[in-house]
Amino acid sequence: MPKGPVVSDPVSLSEAQTGGRRGALMAIGGAEDKLGRRTVLRTFVSLAGGADARIAVIPTASSLGPEIVDVYDALFRKLGAREVVAVRPETREQAEDPALVGLLDDVSGIFMTGGNQLKLSAIVAGTAFGEAIKAAHRRGVVVGGTSAGASIQSSHMVAFGTGGSTPKQRMTQLAGGLGLVEDVVIDQHFAQRNRYGRLLMLVAQSPGLLGIGIDEDTGAVITEEDGTQLLRVVGRGVVTIFDGRKVVSNAHEARRTTPLLASGVVLHVLPAGSVFDLTGKTLMDSVPPAQQKQEAEVRAVAGRGLKRLARDIAAGDISPSVLRRRRARESHEGEPA
Secondary structure (H helix, E strand, C coil), X not given: CCCCCCCCCHHHHHHCCCCCCCCCEEEECCCCCCCCCCHHHHHHHHHCCHHHCEEEEECCCCCCCCHHHHHHHHHHHHCCCCEEEECCCCCCCHHHCHHHHHHHCCCCEEEECCCCHHHHHHHHCCCHHHHHHHHHHHCCCEEEEECHHHHCCEEEEEEEECXXXXXXXXXXXEEECCCCEEEEEEECCCCCXXXXXXXXXXXXXXXCCEEEEECCCEEEEEEEECCEEEEEEEECCEEXXXXXXXXXXXXXXXXXXXXXXXXXXXXXXXXXXXXXXXXXXXXXXCCCHHHHHHHHHHHHHHHHHHHHHHHHHHHCCCCHHHHHHHHHHHHHHCCCC
């Protein structure tokens, strides 16, 4: 039976397996910390290669000018990246330009900024540029994005919609995403903008989709390990998952904006350090097998020492000085390496 999550060092996720050639995916819920510890962005740079990272920033969703690229250029370089390049298709025609598409050929990381996700989808999805992003992911490039750049990574994308905690008919609408992660829909700014209702609505209408809501300054890192797709949580907030495979709903008959019945949805609220099996849709133990083995060995050594000490005390044949030395030795043996 899966155990509860154990918090781990988020930056150490760069050591996670990426399933051979496929790179990691990183969906960020928006408003990531840019001035403090920068845990989420630091994790992205680490995954992209750290000091060897060459990161393409795609600001297509943003309404801002070159300054949005300037911000991420400064941030990624400050966090150790070797090089940052801007790649900004503004029309579908530009997204078919071989010269622009070719800018993704030799990067180790791709980062899509926030903004209007419907604009991002309308310009990138189904173009040579969109295919180049997917090809880069398949050959090992890390693909990340914040807010709109998170939503487009899924196969189905929230196009727009209202907030609220109650699922209601017509609360939101789906558009096509890049499909980097299949059979899910990703929403962002989740708790901060109260988007529980609209994600529940989507799950009630499409129970085959796993609903993933990501808080601000929080990242969902998705990797493939031994044929299993795993989601790890980093950052300050939580990732909320709705599994509607057994949902009972009236979504097929509800009219206009009436509240929806949604019973039997399985809820997962995952703080930093949690690991979720997207393939089996279950919570995982986030302690790696090697670490579990090491901890078991430490406990076994400590246990044997305590048993010896108990026998010596019971026999009455141990002096105070020997007892002190024994305690020191057992304490040392019980410490993890």
